[in-house]
Amino acid sequence: xxTHNLIPRTKNRKTMLVGRGGKRGKxxxxxxxxxxxxxxxxxYPEIRDMIKKLxxxxxxxxxxxxxxxxxxxxxAIEGAFKAGEKVTPATxxxxxxxxxxxxxxxxxKILSQGDxxxxxxxxxxxxxxxxxxxxxxxxxxxxxKIVLSVERAExxxxxxxxxxxxxxxxxxxxxxxxxxxxxPKAEKSAEKKxxxxxKxPKAEKKTK
Numbered sequence: 001x002x003t004h005n006l007i008p009r010t011k012n013r014k015t016m017l018v019g020r021g022g023k024r025g026k027x028x029x030x031x032x033x034x035x036x037x038x039x040x041x042x043x044y045p046e047i048r049d050m051i052k053k054l055x056x057x058x059x060x061x062x063x064x065x066x067x068x069x070x071x072x073x074x075x076a077i078e079g080a081f082k083a084g085e086k087v088t089p090a091t092x093x094x095x096x097x098x099x100x101x102x103x104x105x106x107x108x109k110i111l112s113q114g115d116x117x118x119x120x121x122x123x124x125x126x127x128x129x130x131x132x133x134x135x136x137x138x139x140x141x142x143x144x145k146i147v148l149s150v151e152r153a154e155x156x157x158x159x160x161x162x163x164x165x166x167x168x169x170x171x172x173x174x175x176x177x178x179x180x181x182x183x184p185k186a187e188k189s190a191e192k193k194x195x196x197x198x199k200x201p202k203a204e205k206k207t208k
Contacts, residue, residue, distance in 0.1 A: 069107040070098045074131055075114020083118040089125065116140070 018028045030037040077087060080095040089105045092098040098108055110122065112130030119139040127135070127142065135142060 067101070067106065069109040069126060070101075071109055071111055072097050073111050073113040074116045074134055077110070077120070078114060078116045078118060081118065081120055083120070085120055087120050087122045087125065110135075 017023065020026060027037065035041050035043070072092060076097055080097060081087060081091075085091070089098065089108050092108060093100060093105060098106065100106070107126065108124075109126045109128070110131045111128050112134055116134050116138045120135070121141045121143070122135065123143045125142075132142065
């Protein structure tokens with residue numbers, strides 16, 4: 001057998017003839033000029049580009065939106081505070097152990113790195129298990145929430161009471177407004193009824 005005796009199983013694919021020489025005329029079935037008339041054109045929705053930009057590979061971790069607490073070690077607290085002092089987020093900011101985040105006091109967590117020998121009271125902070133043990137061994141106390149002073153607590157109570165009083169005072173005023181608006185409506189409806197009654201006998205006379 002020789003090469004000129006070989007016969008292909010499938011026919012060769014014909015290339016589309018472009019222009020007036022081809023079967024399909026000037027634009028060869030591609031419409032007019034533009035993106036759709038070009039070879040290798042590919043159109044897909046814009047959202048595909050947005051989806052492609054998302055990191056979907058295995059093992060990729062998105063950054064969490066939750067704010068992480070500011071970390072302070074016990075060794076730093078030992079050097080900055082005196083025995084018997086209170087350790088709160090505000091006092092830690094004063095001692096430059098914690099910085100404000102967007103002009104707000106962040107959540108603070110105390111870790112067990114370093115030693116503590118002073119008796120301190122901790123308020124409004126979170127702790128690691130090791131830090132808790134060391135503080136309690138040194139004779140310190142831990143309070144989960146910040147305890148307000150008596151003056152501040154009284155001020156808060158007065159502010160709440162005034163808010164409630166203002167709300168109660170505004171309710172009857174609203175009711176009076178509603179009554180005022182309803183009264184003229186009732187008067188108008190009564191006037192309309194009277195007018196209808198007056199018109200009714202005139203219509204009867206015409207029929208007679």
